Amino acid sequence: MSIVNTENTTIETTALVPAISNAPEEISHESTLYAEPIAHFGSFTVTNALFTSWVVVFILIIISIIVKISIKKIPKGIQNLFEIVIEEAELLCDQVTNSRTITNKAFPIVFAVFMFVLLNNWMGILPLGGLGFIEIGEHSKAFIPLFRSGTADINGTLPLAVLSVIGANIFGVISIGLWKTINKYVNLNALGGMFTKVKKDPMILMTAPIMFAVGLLELVGEFAKIASLSFRLFGNVFAGEVLLASMGALMAYILPTPFLLLEVLVGVIQAFIFAILTLVYYTISNMDHEHDENEEHSKKGELVSSH
Amino acid sequence: MDSFITTFHIDWKIIVAQTINFIIVLGVLYFLIVKPLKQLMKERSANIEGGLNDAKTNAILLANTKKEYDEIVSSARTEAHTIFQEGKKEAETKKAEMIEAAKNEVDTMILNGKKVLESEKAKIIEEAKQEIVSLVVLATEKLLESHPNEKFESKSIDQLKNI
Numbered sequence: 185m186s187i188v189n190t191e192n193t194t195i196e197t198t199a200l201v202p203a204i205s206n207a208p209e210e211i212s213h214e215s216t217l218y219a220e221p222i223a224h225f226g227s228f229t230v231t232n233a234l235f236t237s238w239v240v241v242f243i244l245i246i247i248s249i250i251v252k253i254s255i256k257k258i259p260k261g262i263q264n265l266f267e268i269v270i271e272e273a274e275l276l277c278d279q280v281t282n283s284r285t286i287t288n289k290a291f292p293i294v295f296a297v298f299m300f301v302l303l304n305n306w307m308g309i310l311p312l313g314g315l316g317f318i319e320i321g322e323h324s325k326a327f328i329p330l331f332r333s334g335t336a337d338i339n340g341t342l343p344l345a346v347l348s349v350i351g352a353n354i355f356g357v358i359s360i361g362l363w364k365t366i367n368k369y370v371n372l373n374a375l376g377g378m379f380t381k382v383k384k385d386p387m388i389l390m391t392a393p394i395m396f397a398v399g400l401l402e403l404v405g406e407f408a409k410i411a412s413l414s415f416r417l418f419g420n421v422f423a424g425e426v427l428l429a430s431m432g433a434l435m436a437y438i439l440p441t442p443f444l445l446l447e448v449l450v451g452v453i454q455a456f457i458f459a460i461l462t463l464v465y466y467t468i469s470n471m472d473h474e475h476d477e478n479e480e481h482s483k484k485g486e487l488v489s490s491h
Numbered sequence: 492m493d494s495f496i497t498t499f500h501i502d503w504k505i506i507v508a509q510t511i512n513f514i515i516v517l518g519v520l521y522f523l524i525v526k527p528l529k530q531l532m533k534e535r536s537a538n539i540e541g542g543l544n545d546a547k548t549n550a551i552l553l554a555n556t557k558k559e560y561d562e563i564v565s566s567a568r569t570e571a572h573t574i575f576q577e578g579k580k581e582a583e584t585k586k587a588e589m590i591e592a593a594k595n596e597v598d599t600m601i602l603n604g605k606k607v608l609e610s611e612k613a614k615i616i617e618e619a620k621q622e623i624v625s626l627v628v629l630a631t632e633k634l635l636e637s638h639p640n641e642k643f644e645s646k647s648i649d650q651l652k653n654i
């Protein structure tokens with residue numbers, strides 16, 4: 185195995201697929217940072233990560249149809265499994281949200297995120313490395329695998345993160361209103377307070393600009409959320425795939441097995457983290473900071489008056 | 492930014508495609524699994540809760556019915572006892588009355604019998620007297636016939652008159 189940093193930051197691994205080594209010319213097996221294209225429809229390029237995502241969607245549709253068909257009053261088999269999963273997942277969500285109402289609203293999205301990410305993570309580590317085709321380049325031949333985890337491509341994790349953050353803000357608008365949601369990021373209330381509350385509380389001249397700046401930081405934080413969500417998932421899954429490829433190159437069949445089991449676990453953990461963070465964003469967006477602040481002020485006022 | 496896009500081969504078309512993929516998954520999972528299963532679980536919970544409430548209500552009803560039954564049985568026993576006691580008293584009174592009536596009847600019958608007996612006795616005595624008188628008269632006649640004497644005759648007649 186050789187790891188080479190090229191222009192495209194590729195990590196080259198050989199002997200990933202033993203059958204290919206019989207080819208007369210050496211074929212490179214590269215784990216690239218980006219998903220490899222496997223087909224073109226006009227200007228639209230189908231990558232192996234996108235293809236894997238389609239397979240995941242297909243699998244989920246089949247499972248969903250089977251569950252829907254098998255739904256009975258007395259649960260059995262797969263229905264039983266999903267009922268347990270949903271019930272326990274809702275209880276877990278309740279611990280995060282502290283409210284069944286928020287859980288009920290956010291659960292379908294969080295559950296979909298978890299299932300989509302989990303299956304994508306697992307599809308990438310399926311021992312189907314031999315499935316693919318050889319691309320003949322100008323100077324060498326390269327093996328293009330047919331399956332690559334949808335989450336091992338930033339094009340797969342980025343939309344999920346964007347949907348998660350935008351969805352949370354939409355949820356915030358629905359729950360606490362557009363004005364309050366905007367004021368979280370562009371704190372016009374605090375700026376307005378500089379003129380209206382200055383007689384009561386002159387300190388507001390100091391605090392209001394800080395509050396406004398904090399709001400802007402929150403806005404930057406939203407983009408940070410997108411970056412952290414997408415890169416964390418992409419990094420972990422991609423690293424897992426590279427790790428498996430490297431171990432396979434060192435000692436095929438035997439050495440990758442424990443790492444394969446580890447990656448199964450990593451797949452679950454990463455899906456869980458992504459889903460729980462999404463739920464946390466939904467819960468935070470449902471909180472009315474202004475209301476909380478007012479409550480705090482009123483409590484302080486009550487304390488002062490009681491003293 | 493450009494190097495970022497180039498390094499990771501960021502393609503907005505693929506991003507859109509992945510977004511559509513996720514939306515499909517969300518829709519499918521929601522409409523085919525989450526919604527129907529949650530609905531079913533909710534109905535089941537409601538049924539179980541309803542069943543438990545029914546069981547509680549039935550238990551309360553049962554307890555009330557048992558209490559009512561016990562009260563009815565208890566009152567019936569008391570009533571039966573009272574009726575029995577009253578019946579017993581009434582029967583005893585009737586018995587005493589009947590015995591009294593029987594005694595009175597027996598006394599009346601005895602009295603009547605005595606009266607009849609006495610009248611019969613008097614009648615028999617009268618008849619016996621008549622018989623004796625007729626026998627004496629007959630004997631006297633026969634005696635007079637056999638001993639014709641005026642003194643004796645007048646004496647006998649006087650004696651007969653005294654009888």
